[in-house]
Amino acid sequence: MGISQDRSVAVIMVGGPTKGTRFRPLSFNVPKPLFPLAGQPMVHHPISACKSISNLVQIYLIGFYEEREFALYVSSISSELKVPVRYLREDKPHGSAGGLYTFRDIIMEESPLQIFLLNCDVCCSFPLTGMLEAHKRYGGIGTMLVSKVVAESANQFGELVADPDTKELLHYTEKPETFVSDLINCGVYIFTPDIFTAIQDVSMHRKDRANLRRVSSFEALQSATKSLPTDFVRLDQDILSPLAGKKQLYTYETVDFWEQIKTPGMSLKCSGLYLNQYRYTSPHLLAVGDGIKSAAVIGNVYIHPSAKVHSTTKIGPNVSISANARIGAGARLINCIILDDVEIKENAVVMHAIVGWKSSVGKWSRVQGEGDYDSKLGITILGEAVTVEDEVVVINSIVLPNKVLNISVQEEIIL
Numbered sequence: 001m002g003i004s005q006d007r008s009v010a011v012i013m014v015g016g017p018t019k020g021t022r023f024r025p026l027s028f029n030v031p032k033p034l035f036p037l038a039g040q041p042m043v044h045h046p047i048s049a050c051k052s053i054s055n056l057v058q059i060y061l062i063g064f065y066e067e068r069e070f071a072l073y074v075s076s077i078s079s080e081l082k083v084p085v086r087y088l089r090e091d092k093p094h095g096s097a098g099g100l101y102t103f104r105d106i107i108m109e110e111s112p113l114q115i116f117l118l119n120c121d122v123c124c125s126f127p128l129t130g131m132l133e134a135h136k137r138y139g140g141i142g143t144m145l146v147s148k149v150v151a152e153s154a155n156q157f158g159e160l161v162a163d164p165d166t167k168e169l170l171h172y173t174e175k176p177e178t179f180v181s182d183l184i185n186c187g188v189y190i191f192t193p194d195i196f197t198a199i200q201d202v203s204m205h206r207k208d209r210a211n212l213r214r215v216s217s218f219e220a221l222q223s224a225t226k227s228l229p230t231d232f233v234r235l236d237q238d239i240l241s242p243l244a245g246k247k248q249l250y251t252y253e254t255v256d257f258w259e260q261i262k263t264p265g266m267s268l269k270c271s272g273l274y275l276n277q278y279r280y281t282s283p284h285l286l287a288v289g290d291g292i293k294s295a296a297v298i299g300n301v302y303i304h305p306s307a308k309v310h311s312t313t314k315i316g317p318n319v320s321i322s323a324n325a326r327i328g329a330g331a332r333l334i335n336c337i338i339l340d341d342v343e344i345k346e347n348a349v350v351m352h353a354i355v356g357w358k359s360s361v362g363k364w365s366r367v368q369g370e371g372d373y374d375s376k377l378g379i380t381i382l383g384e385a386v387t388v389e390d391e392v393v394v395i396n397s398i399v400l401p402n403k404v405l406n407i408s409v410q411e412e413i414i415l
Helices: 044-052 068-081 096-102 128-138 151-156 195-215 235-243 264-281
Strands: 008-015 056-063 085-089 114-119 122-124 142-148 158-162 169-174 183-191 249-253 258-260 301-303 319-321 332-338 349-355 366-368 380-382 393-395
Touching: 008 044, 008 096, 044 056, 044 068, 044 114, 044 128, 056 068, 056 096, 068 085, 096 114, 096 195, 096 235, 114 128, 122 183, 122 264, 128 142, 128 183, 128 249, 158 235, 158 249, 169 235, 169 249, 183 235, 195 235, 258 264, 264 301, 264 332, 264 349, 366 380, 380 393
Parallel strands: 008 056, 008 114, 056 085, 142 249, 301 319, 319 332, 332 349, 349 366, 349 380, 366 393
Antiparallel strands: 114 183, 122 258, 142 183, 158 169, 158 183
């Protein structure tokens, strides 16, 4: 078999509008996967990482957003990467493994030997080349990216035990009540096509149990809510856990950064992580400035080419400024995301905050959060078209779209 036949495809799970409520008010305007981190849509980062995969023939996005919401982005990214990107819309949620299985015929059209599976709301360096080399050495059905975390936070994720020598997955449990391990599932995988057989087996077993339930008086007494639809298959509970310890699944540990993007606070943190990664992967995307002919830039900063930034501003570290934003004289921006068409007026301060599309921050005003990414009010968020008038202070607050603030607020949710 020639190397040209060693084809790979990548599948990125993007979810859908029935979830992501914790991402409001930012998800009112744009699907969460298209929210910009470090100047690029969230989904762009795993897609860009796929460029490193040799013999990659296709990238699929699977979710249940309307196709029109992704059409423009899919078209532009396909042209940019010169790899076909296609959006596949689920008719309903099928689970992380069920969604993959739903489109198995399409995914297998190019007869790939490897299927990369990535979750859109994961922020990491995506070490896909190293994973693939390890996956081929292991010779199993699948290889999963894992990372060590502090023991106190491990139960927020899938915990696992792996053989320290062979790296075989020995035990897996999703969000356990008692501590199992400080090694967690990162939501990035490589599978052989045999994964489809494993998913099919789960569905068939569930159908058999459903048929038994119809004729069993004992089963009829059990709560029907405990059973899942036969076509709803979860990758973690239904696939990883049963296959652990059977020499079929293996692990690849990353020592680089890893986070899950569930909330606006985490999106701000992850924007900073990606900005830092640009230093090594895409330094041309980072702004520079000395404060004389252009704005003073400190640390990692992204400024869209269409943004207008006054030369007397001071920006950074960890700032992302989107298209057509206008930053006035003397403004100070620290650890923030400034979205499209925002105006930050003279001498305003924005710190540990996300300023929504078409919003305005007045002269000498301050929009600021504590910088606690895990707390609900740890950063300040302005929704779309919010106006903060001159000399108003907004601290640790969330402001829904189309509001005008003419008095200062602290630790409030403005509905």
